[in-house]
Amino acid sequence: MGTTTFSGPIKAGIIKETTGTTLGDNVKNTGQVVMSQSIMISAAVAAGTTTYDVGVIPKNSQLLTTTIRVAVVSDQGTSATVSVGKTGSAAFFIGNTNVKALGEVSSIANGALDQSDRFDSDTQITATLIAAGTTATTGQVSITFTYVQANNLRDKAANI
Amino acid sequence: MGTTTFSGPIKAGAIKETTGTTLGSDVKNTGQVVMAQTFSTGTTLAGGASAANATTVVIPANSQIIDIVIDKPTAMVNATCVFSIGDTVGGNATFLNAFSITVASSFGRAYPTVEAGGTRAWADTGTSDVKLTFTTTGATTGGEVRATILYQQNNNLTA
Numbered sequence: 001m002g003t004t005t006f007s008g009p010i011k012a013g014i015i016k017e018t019t020g021t022t023l024g025d026n027v028k029n030t031g032q033v034v035m036s037q038s039i040m041i042s043a044a045v046a047a048g049t050t051t052y053d054v055g056v057i058p059k060n061s062q063l064l065t066t067t068i069r070v071a072v073v074s075d076q077g078t079s080a081t082v083s084v085g086k087t088g089s090a091a092f093f094i095g096n097t098n099v100k101a102l103g104e105v106s107s108i109a110n111g112a113l114d115q116s117d118r119f120d121s122d123t124q125i126t127a128t129l130i131a132a133g134t135t136a137t138t139g140q141v142s143i144t145f146t147y148v149q150a151n152n153l154r155d156k157a158a159n160i
Numbered sequence: 161m162g163t164t165t166f167s168g169p170i171k172a173g174a175i176k177e178t179t180g181t182t183l184g185s186d187v188k189n190t191g192q193v194v195m196a197q198t199f200s201t202g203t204t205l206a207g208g209a210s211a212a213n214a215t216t217v218v219i220p221a222n223s224q225i226i227d228i229v230i231d232k233p234t235a236m237v238n239a240t241c242v243f244s245i246g247d248t249v250g251g252n253a254t255f256l257n258a259f260s261i262t263v264a265s266s267f268g269r270a271y272p273t274v275e276a277g278g279t280r281a282w283a284d285t286g287t288s289d290v291k292l293t294f295t296t297t298g299a300t301t302g303g304e305v306r307a308t309i310l311y312q313q314n315n316n317l318t319a
Contacts, residue, residue, distance in 0.1 A: 002167070003168070003170075003171055004166050004168060004169070004170050004171070005170075005171040005173070005176055005190060006171070007174045008174070009172060010170070010172050010193065012164075033172070033194070034193070034194040035172060035173075035192060035193060035194065036191055036192055036194050036226060038224055038312060039317070040317045040319045041319055055191065056173075056175075056183060056187055056188065056189040057189070057191075058174060058189045058191075067226075069282070069283070071283050072280070102280075103273075104273050121183065121184055122175075122183035122184035122187065122189050124183060124187070140319060144226060144312075146194060146226070147191065149191065
């Protein structure tokens with residue numbers, strides 16, 4: 001199947017600009033399309049630390065969610081965890097999460113909230129699998145992040 | 161209001177392909193538009209338990225379900241509604257398995273987690289389009305559930 005790609009951001013709404021004060025008539029009502037990027041990881045890997053690129057969030061974007069979903073448990077001998085971070089900080093968004101049990105974690109660490117509101121440069125989102133013990137033969141984890149592209153969030157002036 | 165329809169998937173991002181290693185310059189930063197479809201139980205819950213009811217929601221092949229959001233515009237009446245979402249081919253609980261919506265939970269919103277014991281098909285809905293169904297148990301005499309399915313179209317997620 002073909003894919004249609006826009007440079008974006010993509011907005012939708014029938015009133016593009018505010019030219020008056022009447023809602024539904026001349027007050028802007030456009031919203032921005034929510035974007036997402038995902039990867040799936042096979043947790044059947046040898047012991048050690050394995051890093052994956054999830055995708056690049058464009059600069060000036062607002063990160064909405066990050067999710068680790070364990071759909072098939074890892075049978076790694078001792079332990080297996082997945083974290084979500086960025087280049088140079090493996091657990092920036094979500095700390096080490098056990099993937100030897102089914103579950104879903106969808107959150108952003110407190111220390112990452114400020115940057116999540118606005119990335120000042122393109123940033124590589126990463127996932128890191130840390131495994132110990134006998135090599136797993138099964139396990140499946142998906143990593144997803146959603147964001148508003150280049151909305152350049154800044155303090156808004158209060159209503160007068 | 162007119163509707164603009166694309167065959168999709170729709171992606172956006174200023175850099176379509178990776179041709180180097182410099183973020184912001186030549187490393188792909190496209191993301192995929194999050195899609196959503198919604199169905200309502202309508203008045204079905206007034207009649208208590210119901211077998212698989214076909215909905216108008218069809219998820220395109222090879223899609224990834226990101227989330228299912230449960231809205232209750234009207235609270236359950238008389239009994240807990242045990243709510244499942246399946247599809248016409250894979251079974252009655254492919255995507256959501258026996259999610260309990262109590263009378264006490266009143267109206268409002270709920271987010272099933274860990275796929276609510278479904279068959280964990282969210283990561284990849286399979287190689288064919290799937291038409292969703294809902295099934296309920298419990299002697300409800302009223303209430304309404306709206307289910308919104310958020311998904312990435314045909315991203316064909318593989319390990």
